[in-house]
Amino acid sequence: MGRKFGYIAIIIVLLGPTAYAQSKNVTKGNQQWVQYFTQSRISDQWSVLIDGGYRWKNELVNRSQFIVRAAGAYNLTPHIRIATGIAHLGTYTDIDITSREWRPHQEISITQDPGKIRIRHLARIEQRFIEATSSSDHDFSRFNWRFRYLINFSIPLITKFPNPNMALGLNIGDEILINAGNDIVYNVFDQNRLLIGPAWQVNRHLTFTMTYQGQFAALNLPKQYHYNHILWLGVRHKIDLSSGSHQ
Secondary structure, three states, X not given: OHHHHHHHHHHHHHHHHHHHHOOOEEEEEEEEEEEEEXXXXXXXXXXXXXXXXXXXXXXXXXXXXXEEEEEEEEEEEOOEEEEEEEEEEEEEEOOEEEEEEEEEEEEEEEEEOOOOOEEEEEEEEEEEEEEEOOOOOOOOEEEEEEEEEEEEEEEEEEOOOOOOOOEEEEEEEEEEEEEEXXXXXXXXXEEEEEEEEEEEEOOOOEEEEEEEEEEEEEOOOOOEEEEXXXXXXXXXXXXXXXXXXXX
């Protein structure tokens, strides 16, 4: 039953975003992201999550955004984790940073293992404080809430290597983002992100991912949307700082 649910959910993930694109004015673009994620284990329950990334657009010609984020996480069970933290972002227009954002967040992550496929659910609440910088042509300060839900399927492809900790897999996922706040008029639906790509686990501590992301986003204008084709290189690093670790 669990395996059938996994296959049905994958089909829904792949087909769901196409419904948004009907009868809408959609512009298109491309972005390129690189991001480093680290998870430092402090004990069986506690860990520290830190990541940082940089984003370009138009085939690496123009800068788009940077992000740094940190959180503390606690394992309620081996399959349920809660976390809270904060992110800082800067958004570029041409060569200047024209807006900065401080983004506290709270989240819960749940993993399931029906058969060989691992399913991960991530629900996150964000509080977004956005303001213009001195290089912006506009003066503004905004706040809104954002609610995110991600479902991701990790599918093993090759697991028989000389190194037993090495593996090649495929990640397929979908994330929906919803806005709320006084400034939110036409973009209550914020984004839908379809994600697919390989994951190369080098050892127990290091994994490389190359993900295609189809990002369908609403603008705060009536029936105006933007679709980005995104190529996303990720490096995921696990560090064990707990007592008794032999690292």
